[in-house]
Amino acid sequence: MSCSCKQTRWVHFAGNSAFWLNRAIRALPQLRSGLAQPLITVWLQVRVLPGPPRTSISYSLFVALSGTTAPDTSIFRSNVRFALHFPRLRYPSQQVRCRLYFAYCDHLRVQTMKPITPTQWGYLKRYQRTLDSKECLSNRFGEGGCDGRIIQGHMIPRSQLVQIAEQGHVHAVPTRLAPVAQMKRSGFQAEDIGISNFSTLQCFCARHDKRLFAPLEDTALTFTREQLTLLHFRAMAAEVYIRGNAEDAAANEGRKYLSSDPRREPFYEAFRIHSLAAIAAEEDFKRTENMINLSRYDEIRAAIIRFDTTPVLLSVGAFRPLYDVIGTKLQNFSEEAAYIGMHILSVDKMPAVVFTWLKGQKPSQRFAKTFSMQPYRALTTLAVQTAFEYAEHTCMRREWWMSLTKGWRALLLDRIEMANRAASVPDEDFLSFEFPLDDWKCRSIDFVK
Numbered sequence: 001m002s003c004s005c006k007q008t009r010w011v012h013f014a015g016n017s018a019f020w021l022n023r024a025i026r027a028l029p030q031l032r033s034g035l036a037q038p039l040i041t042v043w044l045q046v047r048v049l050p051g052p053p054r055t056s057i058s059y060s061l062f063v064a065l066s067g068t069t070a071p072d073t074s075i076f077r078s079n080v081r082f083a084l085h086f087p088r089l090r091y092p093s094q095q096v097r098c099r100l101y102f103a104y105c106d107h108l109r110v111q112t113m114k115p116i117t118p119t120q121w122g123y124l125k126r127y128q129r130t131l132d133s134k135e136c137l138s139n140r141f142g143e144g145g146c147d148g149r150i151i152q153g154h155m156i157p158r159s160q161l162v163q164i165a166e167q168g169h170v171h172a173v174p175t176r177l178a179p180v181a182q183m184k185r186s187g188f189q190a191e192d193i194g195i196s197n198f199s200t201l202q203c204f205c206a207r208h209d210k211r212l213f214a215p216l217e218d219t220a221l222t223f224t225r226e227q228l229t230l231l232h233f234r235a236m237a238a239e240v241y242i243r244g245n246a247e248d249a250a251a252n253e254g255r256k257y258l259s260s261d262p263r264r265e266p267f268y269e270a271f272r273i274h275s276l277a278a279i280a281a282e283e284d285f286k287r288t289e290n291m292i293n294l295s296r297y298d299e300i301r302a303a304i305i306r307f308d309t310t311p312v313l314l315s316v317g318a319f320r321p322l323y324d325v326i327g328t329k330l331q332n333f334s335e336e337a338a339y340i341g342m343h344i345l346s347v348d349k350m351p352a353v354v355f356t357w358l359k360g361q362k363p364s365q366r367f368a369k370t371f372s373m374q375p376y377r378a379l380t381t382l383a384v385q386t387a388f389e390y391a392e393h394t395c396m397r398r399e400w401w402m403s404l405t406k407g408w409r410a411l412l413l414d415r416i417e418m419a420n421r422a423a424s425v426p427d428e429d430f431l432s433f434e435f436p437l438d439d440w441k442c443r444s445i446d447f448v449k
Contacts, residue, residue, distance in 0.1 A: 022039050116181055123253065128177045130249035133195070137237050137285070138208035138266055142312060144397040154198075155238050155316050155393045157217055157343075161195040164311055166338040167196055170395035180420055188413040190401055199316065199393040203241040206429030221347050223354065225297035228448060232300060232356035235341035236285040238393070243278035247271055278339030280320065287358055299359040302445045303368040304378060307351040307440035312400035313384065315344040317391025321363055323432045324370040325382050331362035340364035342391055344383060353383045353438050376442040378433040387429055388415040400438075408437050 074183045136146035153369060154161070161170055169192040174180065183189065204212070216230050254267035261439075291299055318341045321330050331351070333336055338361035343354040357364035401409070 024303070049380065060433070070095070083309045112301055114183075116151075120181070121178075124177045124181055128253060129247045131177070131242070132202060133145060133245050133248070134202045135203040135241070136208055138205070138212065138242060138289075140240075140289070142284075146205055146208060150202045150205045151204065151209060152200040152202060153209045154200055155234060156199040156314050156395070157213075158195060159217065159348055160314055161198065161395070163349065164314060164395070164397045165195050166398055169398075170198055170314075171401050172395035173400035173413065175392055184302040184420070188417045190396075190409075190413070192398065193395070198395055201238055201241055203237055205448060218235050221345065223302070223347075223352075223448070226295075228302045228354070228356055229288060229291055229297045229300045231316075231343050231354065232318075232341045232358075233285070235316055235356070236281060236288055236339065237341070238291065238316070239281045239318040240278065240285045242392070243274050243281050247274040247278050248427045250274060276333060277320065280333075281318070281339060282349040283337070283364045284318075284358060286340045300448065301357050301359060301361075301365065301368075302449070303372050303382075304444075304446045305372065305442060306347070306444045306446075307353075307380070308443045309350065309440045311346040311349070311351045313351070313387070313396040314325065314346055315342065315387035315391040315393070315394040317342055317387070317393060321367040323431065324367050325374060325433065326370055327432055328366075328370070330366055333421050336363060338363040340367055342386060344394075347441055353379070366420045372445050373448075374433060377436060379442050380440045381435075382431065382433055383435040384412070384437055386413065389419060389431065390414045402435065 004444050089364075089414075112115060125334055134150040136148055136150060138146055164170060171190050173190050174183070174193070213234065215224075215226055219227075221227060233254040250267045254264050256269060257264035257267075287299070291297055318339050320333060320337055320339055322333070323329055339357065340361070341354075341356040341362075343356070345352055345354065355364075355368040357368065370384060370385075371379075402411075
């Protein structure tokens with residue numbers, strides 16, 4: 001398939017060989033999903049910088065996918081691996097630089113989209129209803145629970161959102177199932193979302209939401225131990241709510257099929273994944289809630305990284321770190337399940353990246369420590385990459401997003417697409433710094449022990 005229309009777009013990325021061995025393939029979601037026809041051309045250029053054992057070399061590899069109706073993606077993978085593996089056999093990895101170019105056409109992408117069937121729409125609606133279940137998580141593990149009126153509470157405070165909003169909107173990738181299902185066919189994109197509708201979950205009643213988070217909403221953010229505990233509690237509440245509802249939704253769908261029916265398998269696998277995460281999240285949530293009830297905040301730990309620029313991105317989420325930012329494995333999810341909270345917020349009209357975890361959670365501590373030890377110039381890129389990889393509640397100023405290169409936007413959107421695959425297992429270097437996206441000018445790093 002070929003195209004010469006004006007909708008053809010060229011995109012390029014650059015990095016070292018270790019990075020592109022994995023990213024060159026992951027950056028092309030249409031190859032991975034079988035929608036390779038919109039891809040017209042792939043061109044990989046490899047250059048070895050001057051140094052022992054010789055001055056320099058440069059060569060290119062052309063991978064033609066045009067003119068075929070069913071491109072063989074295995075050939076593409078083999079060629080990329082060969083091109084990147086060859087110089088690494090003879091040269092230090094720090095000398096190898098790669099640039100990947102690919103061209104695709106928007107209207108060809110649209111032509112290859114597979115429509116969502118009525119059966120799939122029905123499933124998405126049922127699944128979304130379960131994900132939107134109403135429950136006040138306050139005192140979930142105590143006596144009596146709560147029967148108050150559930151509200152749409154913001155995981156990122158509205159007072160934060162207005163600082164990066166443009167005409168009442170922030171720029172973000174939609175997270176509801178219907179648009180996600182459509183984007184899996186047409187490509188993930190960010191769009192304007194009203195701040196009243198962004199980062200809202202129905203996991204607290206009006207009374208508890210107001211009482212619990214007043215120290216965050218009504219007081220200047222100075223990262224006291226109480227505020228850090230509440231930040232961690234809110235991030236863990238979102239994780240408990242999302243994981244628990246996803247677990248229930250998968251179980252409800254799986255029960256419709258006999259154990260011998262192959263259609264049951266994906267729901268069972270989703271149930272297993274979300275169930276393990278939900279158990280770990282609930283344990284962390286329970287410990288944090290107990291700290292709040294006793295007004296004892298001595299078990300909270302944090303790393304606070306402050307920057308000196310105008311805030312352009314906000315993010316809140318909690319995740320189980322599998323690898324740190326230099327590729328060291330931190331834990332095995334079947335044996336350990338340490339969570340860490342990540343919060344990119346505005347403090348005194350400047351960005352701050354805060355990691356929170358509980359006393360004794362060594363994997364979380366090692367993640368935060370390794371992150372903080374990276375060069376100052378790399379911290380912004382690492383923070384943005386981590387937010388797009390892990391935090392569902394991530395938004396930015398539209399002007400900043402559009403100022404990024406097409407290559408960077410594609411890479412960040414690819415992280416979100418991979419995160420929407422329940423069984424996705426990241427590479428060991430998936431958070432590693434390769435080249436700068438932006439620099440917010442780090443001015444201080446503090447630890448709360």
